Amino acid sequence: MRNLMVAVSLWAIAGAANAAVIKVTPDGDAQEKVQTALLDAKPGDVVELAAGKFVFTDGLSLDIDNVTVRGAGPDKTVLSFAGQKGAGEGLLITSDKVTVRDLAVEDSKGDGLKAKGVDQISFLNVRVEWTGGPKESNGAYGVYPVSSTNVLVDRAVVRGASDAGIYVGQSKNIIVKNSTAEFNVAGIEIENCWNADVFDNLATRNAGGILVFDMPSLPQKDGHSVRVFRNKVVKNDTANFAPEGNIVASVPTGTGVMVMANRNVHVYGNEIDDNQTAAVMLVAFQKEYDDADYNPLPREVVVRDNKIGKNGFSPQFPGGAELAQAVGGVIPPILWDGVTSYSKGAQKVSIPANMRLTDGPVLNLNLAAPAAMDTAKPGVEPTVQAGGAIAEPATVVLPAKQAKLAS
């Protein structure tokens, strides 16, 4: 038995020792060289991209577990997709336990860094940027993990995404921290996710800073348990440049934090300042949908202990100026549509409000149904504390090895 144990541990050491560093330089046929390295890597290997500009004609993809793709720094190793002729993203990851770090992705035609259906994906110290500034023709998402579990985004910088800079969709157990999102339509968006901690980020110069959304008719529904804390959400003032039709196109320019549908969302300890439409907006999903399981209302939302500066001074939604006028010139820190009933198939469902909004005043529109603006009975309340206690979700804990990667 003892010999067996020794043999096993020796084997494990040998396995680790076999991990290779595959070095790739930017000269020559970068497409062929980098893609071949991504195909040849074995679990445990590091694909190391040297400093310099790698020019690609197509998207890249990685499908081997436990591989690290590492550059020399986000301003030194640049993967340029400006001449990309195909594929929907710059780098696509479809394997587990992958880390992408210390590099930049520029000007991809679709999304920048995408991971689909994976476990333990980490994006560290990366930059994704559309270098021509905010444009409708830029790709949708910068850092884009979707349908995944155990997601870590740490020290990412994303600029210019025509949808969301950092977008986590339909995933579970997520940390987004220490990152900067600027000049995107949405800075950071958490959509249809379960258990996300979004903290210590800077969202500035976007149309909307941090969004927590839940959409109908998707494989993972019932977005819930999201904490947004210690972020700086300031001066989100870039005119919304999203292509119409996308849900973020409906985000008014100058929105700080926006919660649409979702359950159990806690927004606290953030600095929210200089956002012209509103500091915090809580709204129901407003479009038609065909999903009997879907609840379009934000519920169990806590907004407390934020440092809220001057916001809501020039609301950028139809009727916003009139509304601001009616309530004293500016939109109060929290704007809630006040909807408490919705349609579930043919049935009308009413749920008592369960909100703890103590960073008021709160402007409650008291709409009778999602998007029913004609039913608005706007009222300003110092706070809204309705319903029972709303327990805060537990801290998101990533698997130990992945947690160690974080700063």
Place this chain on the structure above:
Amino acid sequence: MSLLRVLAVAAVGLLALTAASPPAPVAADLLLTETPAQTLDAYGLFKDAGARHPAAGVVPYDLNTPLFSDYAEKLRYVFVPPGQKVRYVEKGALDFPVGSTLIKTFAYPADFRRPNENVRFVETRLLIRKANGWVAQTYVWNAEQTKATLKRAGARMDISFIDVHGQTHTVDYAVPNTNQCKECHSLDKQVAPIGPKARNLNREFDYSAKGDFRDNGDKANQITRWTKIGLLEGAPPPARIPTTARWADPKAPLEARARAYLDANCAHCHNPRGMASNSGLFLDLEETRANHLGVGKNPVAAGRGAGGLAVSIKPGDPDASILAYRMASKEPGVMMPELGRSVTHREGVELVRAYIAGMKTHFPPL
């Protein structure tokens, strides 16, 4: 006369010349080794280096509705190790035994008005059923058409041809990298065949000119023939198997043709277990929920791919439907499918536009 038929006729001619020596068997063991062969000929799937003539036991087949690939012609063959059988599956791809290999050559005649002349093979893709799952490999043909070499990282090449209307086209043909093979051929993250579903194979095939795969019949239904030659077991009679419509068959109902086209061209990703599962847009033939088929469905992660449009399908209005917009686009980041084409399939776009235009607000029609 189809390209396949022409090549098949040629195959018979060659067979007559080589009949004296016994045919070399397919290198079934080599197909199962972990490291892929560097050149296609090593597998012995064809009698000749140019892969025009299938070896004994390599059976040609065709699909009712295939994926559009920049107007390339596709020659399909299946190899199943001797003594093994494919098991019938009602929905999804048939169940192929270990060692089975699906072979597909992408080819362009110089002039589609004369499809049997100057046929250039571009690449031959293999999908091999290994012990722990399917593996995709592709081999790119040299200019002399004498050798196909393994290509793992993908490649691009300019290909010119004259279409059936006499118009010259140049396509920026993309050979996929190994991961991209999997992006389309993916079901629950495992590599899987797309084409050989019973319903898509349920059609007649002209075997008359082939004469070199266990049976010398004439025209026959592929399911019937595969059963007869011992390749397939468990299949009901063809009449009891659903049939995928032929997308270009003017006699087939419009909706059936369009749904077949969307199934073949989109549903490999757009299904609940595919790469695009997160979109909630499911275009497989089994899908019945109007919303998931795109009707009135808002985009989720389409970005500029939505083209400023609100829904995937607006019944009666193809110009307001994202589906038609993305199919017509050639721009990466907008175009759909994301992989496998560089030009617009005009005929496919026309079909899907007609389908949307004819759609009533009540969908699907009763």
